[in-house]
Amino acid sequence: MSQTGKDEILGRLKAAPKKAIPPRPAVPPLNELALNREETIGKFVENLTSLGCEVHRVRDPGEALAKLTEIARAAGLKRILASEDDVVAPLDLPGWGRQNDIEVFTPKDCRDREDFKRIAFEEAQAGVTGVDFGVAESGTLCLIHDASQPRLVSLAPIRHIVIVPADRIRPVYETVTDKLFAAEGTAPSHLTFITGPSMTADIQATLFAGMHGPKDVTVILVEETAA
C-alpha cells in the first residue's frame, strides 16, 4: 500500500494550485542572548526555582558529591540508578555509594534490557544524571541519550537528581540545536528537553507533580568542573 498510497497523496498535493510563500518577518533576538555568563546562569536558576526545582550551587565536583550525600541522607535513599554520561562517570558514584551505604546501579551493571527496566521501574528510588546542556530561557535540562545515558534514568524513578556543570548553560534552545543538528547524520537519535518535574492538571485543573515521571527534580549546579 505504501508506495501507491504515497504516490497518490503526493500526487494530489503537487497537483494543487500554488500560492505565494509569505516572506519571513524580522523578529528581534530573544532577551536571553544579551545576557552575560553570570546573568545567564542566574536566569537558568530563576526559571528552575519557579518550576519548583531545588537548586544547589556548589564550587567543584567534590562539593557536588558532598551535596549528593546530603540529599540522599535527607531523602533516605538506599538504591540509586545513575547514568554513565561524561558528567556523572568521573564522579565514580558506585564508589561513593559504597562509602555511604547506598546501592548504586549503572547501565554497565545491567545484564540486559529487562534487567535495566526492572531496576529503573521497581528498584531505584532516584535517578542521577548529568546534562549535555542547560537552557536559561526556560530552565531546561537537555539530555542526549545514548548507551551512557539511557532514557529511563531521568524518567522512571520518582526523584531525578541532575548534576549541571555551569559552563554547559546556554541562553536559548537554538544555541543547542544549531550545534547538535548542524551536520547530516550526526544528530542524536534521541534528545530530551526536561523542564521541571512531571506535571498534570487533568483532574479538575488541579496542578500536581509526579504524574508518571519524577515528582522532584533536584539540580546540583557545579561552578568549576575538572578540566
Added chain:
Amino acid sequence: MKIKTEQFQATAREELKTRHTRTHLDLVGLLLREKRQATMGLFPDPAAALDLGRTIRAEAVERLPELLEQFERNAAARGAVVTWARDAREANDHILRIAKEHNVRLVTKGKSMVTEETGLNEVLLKNGIEVFETDLGEFIIQLLEKPPYHIVGPALNIPVRQICDLFLDKGIMKEPTLDPVELGHAARIFLRDKFHYVEMGITGVNMAVAETGTIINVENEGNIRLTKSSPRIQVSVMTLEKVVPTMRDAMHMLRLLCRNSTGQLLGSYVSMDTGPHGKGELDGPEELHIVILDNGRSSFYRDTEAREILRCIRCGACMLECPVYGKIGGYPYGWAYSGPMGQVLNPLMLGQERTRDLYRACTFCGACKAVCPAGIDHPRKFLSYRAGDARGDPTYGAKRRPWTERSFMEMFTWATKRRWRWDLGLRSVRPFINRHAREGFIRNMKGPLAGWFKSRDFPGMAPKTFHDGMHKRGK
C-alpha cells in the same frame, strides 16, 4: 470513535444544563488566558513572535509536498520506517500488522488526536491487543468511553466524584478519595506496570522537522517519554501537515505552542527522535515506525482557502477564547476536534451536511482568529461554508438550506434591489412590527421569530425613515 456532529444542538442543550461544566470552564479559561498572556509577554516583541509563527505555518503548508519528501528522506536515512496511509483504515491495518508481526499483546499510548480520529484503539482491542491510554485525562475518558472534552485537557470537565467511582469500579484503587492528587497517584501506580511491560508504544507527533527527519513530542506528564523509551517498538502517527521546514522553526513553534496551550514557557518534556535508538542502548525503540496519515487532507489541499486549516498546531487557544465553546464545552462538536479549529476542520473531513450546526454556532467575534498562533482565519471559513450551503455547493457536500429560508432570502434580495420596493416594504411592515414594540423596543414576538427574541431586544421602527424626514424638511 463515533461521530456525533449531527447532534450538536441536542448535546449543547444538555451541556448548558450542567452547572459543573459551566463554572469549571469559566475558571480554567480565565486562568489559562492569564498565563498565556503573561508568557507571550516574555517575548521581546510578542506581535513579531506571533507573526513569525504564522509565517512558518503558512510556509509549511504551501511547501507541503516538498517538505514531506524531505522529511521522509531524512528520517529514513536515519533508520526510521516511514509509511503513508491514505485513510484511517490503511493506518490502522498497518499498525495492527506491525503489532501482529511482533506478537504484541500490550500497547501504551501517548495522547494523540489523530488516533482518536482513526479509531485505532477499537481496532487493536478487537484483535486481542490490550491498549492503555496513558495521559491521565485520556486514561480517564478511555475508561469512561467518552470523547475528549478538549484537545489539551480531555477530561477537564469530569467531576472528582465520578473519577473516584470509576477508579473503584475498574479496580484501579481500593480506597475512595476525592483528592485529585491521590487519584492521579492511583493512576500512576496502575499504569506503571503497563509502562514496565509494554511491548509497543504508540504516540502522535507535534512536529516533524523536514531538514533533519526528526519527530518531536511535547507533554507534561512523561507518559509519552515512557511510551517511547520502554518498548522495543515505537509507532508515531502524524497527519501530513505536522511538518516544519527547519529545526530553528521547530524551536520557535515550540515556544508558541507551549505558551498558547498551557501558558508554560515549555512543556515538562520535549522529546525528539531522529531514527530508532543507537548501538548498545538499554532502552528506546529498536524499530521506529512513522505513519503519515492523509485521511482526506490532500483532497481539500487543492482548495487554497480550505488548506489554511492545515496550519493548525493543536494548541487549543481558540477553544478557550471562544464564547460559544466557553458555554457548551467540547462534547457538542461531536468528534475529536472541537471549538473553532474543529468547526473549520470537521466540515472538510466529514462533509458539510452532517456538520452544518458547527459552523453556525459562531458569533463572529473573531477572538479565535485574533489569538491563533498559526494564523488561521476561522470566521472567514464559517462564512464560506454558509455561502456553500446557500448555493448548495457540492464541493464539501453542502445541501441547500430549507425552502422556507431560501424563499425568504430570495424575496429579501428581490425587495432590496430596487429603491421603491424597499421603501414600500418598510412602509408596509412597519405597523406589523411596531405592534410588538413596548417603549420603543420589541422584547418578544410570537411565531417563527420567537426564538430570536429569547435573549435579545430589537428597537422598534421609527414612525418615518430618515429619508422621509429629510425630504419633508427640504420641501
